[in-house]
Amino acid sequence: MEKVKARTLSGFMELPPAPQQQMEALLATLRRVYALYGFAPLDTPAIEAAEVLLAKGGGETEKQIYRFMKGDSDIALRFDLTVPLAKFVAANYAELHFPFRRYQIGKVWRGERAQRGRFREFYQADIDVIGDGKLDIMNDAEVPAVIARAFSELGLEDFTIRINNRKVIGGYFELLGVRDRTTEVLRTIDKLEKIGLEKVCAILRDDCGLDGAQIDGALEFVTLSGTDEEKLAFLDGRAHENALLAEGARELRAVVEALPSLGVAKGNFAIDLTIARGLDYYTGTVYETRVNSHPEIGSVCSGGRYDNLAEYYTDRKLPGVGMSIGVTRLFYVLQQAGMLNPAVNTAPCDAIVLPMTEDTAFAARAATALRAHGVRAQLYTEQKKFKQKLSYASALNIPYAVIIGEDELAAGEVSLKDMAAGTQARYTPEDAARRIAAAIESRAGEKLIKLN
């Protein structure tokens, strides 16, 4: 028979079993933490009507989207989780209760040019709070508090959520007299980290037409150093001159002052007046998250406040605030940077049960006892030599082997072998199960990420 080459498309992550266990641990932690903060899970279809997905229209999105006809239907794969959320909220407005807090963890698809570390299919893990008409500023503190908790539980302690407010930037640039060029100026400032101060100044002068005093003012703002309190004091000092700046400064203060009460450690957040976020629809708070020891990774979680989630579908004003983790890319960079903790068990099971005789019934009962104690157990009954069976267990990094030979069978016991230590001792199946369960429990504190 003519064979088809078994291949996976480029730009699509497909992990071998051991790293997939790490990915599952990552996803499970995000699900658990998101739920802990009172966010409800949402699961929208991968496929939507193209008209719905592209309601906002235009730009990069339209070029990258996987869009196709099925019969008479013009359909497409979702390219983010925000548009489906907007659709869901608009379509189910009457049945929902606001504020509506949802999380969604799922794949999205973008036909980007394939290159190393870029994926055409990737998981996003989003949280958003949607209000009906208005939404309290405390939500802008809750959202990064959830993300901080998630990163901490993953073991990624060394991060900083950088916080800014579009009103602060907008108001300040209005004050400088460049209100009409706010978008261009913001876009330019957004490139500060990428292209450096000098080039930013040149663009502000040559392309945006700012004069010397305006550039100085812009520079004073974006290079402002000091503590969060010092930055807030600087903003407060100018707040009486501009209402938008005053509002932004008030919001920014409310957010950073609430974070410690919400359990976020002082080192895990900071005001950064240079953060503007490229997306046009953020209107208030904006966030980016950096791993301090690995700045080259870029932002691992971003988001912000928007005035109108679903304006393409409804006249109702539905303001929201949210953050999104690009999980597939995060996992990829953690892997590449060697930041995944090797102490986390990636074996398919905790114990392998190896019957050495023809009698498999006692081995089956031993496996059942292990599972009753929550021990992930594989019953191995293939006709192989003992050495081959142990090699299989070693190759998969299975920590325990439960061996049942003639002697054990006669005694109604098992030999429990600690694969790493090489030690072995006899127990009843129940006792072996208890010992393994206790050993797993003692290692449960190991976190997925370990900084090197």
Next chain:
Amino acid sequence: MEKVKARTLSGFMELPPAPQQQMEALLATLRRVYALYGFAPLDTPAIEAAEVLLAKGGGETEKQIYRFMKGDSDIALRFDLTVPLAKFVAANYAELHFPFRRYQIGKVWRGERAQRGRFREFYQADIDVIGDGKLDIMNDAEVPAVIARAFSELGLEDFTIRINNRKVIGGYFELLGVRDRTTEVLRTIDKLEKIGLEKVCAILRDDCGLDGAQIDGALEFVTLSGTDEEKLAFLDGRAHENALLAEGARELRAVVEALPSLGVAKGNFAIDLTIARGLDYYTGTVYETRVNSHPEIGSVCSGGRYDNLAEYYTDRKLPGVGMSIGVTRLFYVLQQAGMLNPAVNTAPCDAIVLPMTEDTAFAARAATALRAHGVRAQLYTEQKKFKQKLSYASALNIPYAVIIGEDELAAGEVSLKDMAAGTQARYTPEDAARRIAAAIESRAGEKLIKLN
């Protein structure tokens, strides 16, 4: 601005928040039980090269598949999880260790005619064990043991996994002298439950050309009643006449005799010689699973043994055995039949924290304390009247409200309101957290499914 209608495509399940919590519980139980039996998670792309997905080619699949061009690439959405598994195993053969036990829970897409209870996008939850060259028959018992455990943990105790073996059927019909018409005869017998005995006989006579003795033989076989042991005795009685029948009977006996040692209750499995399974590629053990009190649902989990998983990609013989739950359809029928346990909490959180004053810092600390005790907590800071806040909590079925007025604030305490009982008492935030955590714990035994 012109609005686009916010709509979801027909045939695509999109659940409101409360039922979505039930669906998440279903998926979480399957993930946990599958892992408990030593199956490794696998996550393959939704999109594959069309050539890879359609390697087997032909039939219904090709008509239903979502296939399209992206640039020069002829690609398609997966329509099951078995073909991607075959591709994965063939592509990664050298790095895998056999037997390879994997589970995969993910969406698949089929452009079927939309009708009530039929979905174009649905979750499958598959387990398979793949051997290299050969695979021990004990695996054919392990696989239904996993499914039985999963259903039990879901609360669906009232099920029977019906087991048969294609070699038994094939051998028996060879014995009757209708070997050349085995496929047609099997297909006809497969319809027994749907069209009844009389029509099956007519087809066997008129279309398959069986004579009276052959039909009698066929009928004796498919209407055989009695215990599993009696059925095995019947097969053993004829086994010396046909080698294939003998092999099938031996395998069938091995499977049903192993199930009790693997923890499967006697009532949860039974030999059913009428089960043949439509799919052509099953070669040994076959399974179907019925909910006894709801036969109209049909099989909720099916599968079997196949000789050659990846024959379209590789010359290596990779036999396997697996079962698959159609999760979306199962969830739909459970919902329709009123079998989802109303005692399982579907609220987005266990407790809502309601500050009644301007001071939100203490409320934030209270929410943080709740979360530290594993209590899913929402901090509600919108400017609403007390009554509206409580209505919000009631509408979402949130079981506890943690109320912080001026008195509580002054005392450093909270008022804990049991929303169902209507009772209320004052505690420190820590004590309130402990009380709620204990109450959640005491209800953790509630299972998702409750038969009525």
